[in-house]
Amino acid sequence: MQTFEFDFPGDRPATQRAHVGVVASADLEVLVEPSDGDSASVRIRTSVDGFDDVWRNVLERFFTRYGLTGSIEINDFGATPGVVSIRLLQALDQSTHDQTPESRA
Template sequence: MEKLTLHYDANKSISRRAHVGVAGSGDLEILIEPLTERTAQVHIRTQSDGFEDTWKAIMDRFFLINHLAARIEINDFGATPGVVSLRLAQAIEVLEL
């Protein structure tokens, strides 16, 4: 199991939490909660070791568009980058941004 932590500058406040997906059967779970600071903290737990560069690229791309001031927890069970992007998009929809 690998644990990664990433930090991003953020300027978009959110007012509620979001939860999408499930951590099992090759999928992943994303939990988002608001932060009062102008920063984003991303904590990733993945069963697959050696994919830090891939995770960083996915999250860099996400934060180019979405500057959420939030704590994001991702629990991965072997999801592909496409599934990660889909779950992040679903989380944005849940937040109604």
């Protein structure tokens, strides 16, 4: 079991809590909580060791593009980078109800 913590700057605050996904084989859950500030504080707990660079790359790509801010917790059980991206987009949609991901594309 590994735990990572990252901070990313952003300009799109989470306005409400979000919970997407489940911790199950090849899946993960993302929990978002609004917080003060202009950054995302991300904590990842994963059952798969040795993917530090993959996590960093997927998260940098997401937060650079969408700028979500808040407190974000990810609990992983072997999800692929594609599943991680989908869950993050779902959490973005739920936590910023007045904004859509397409508006920043």
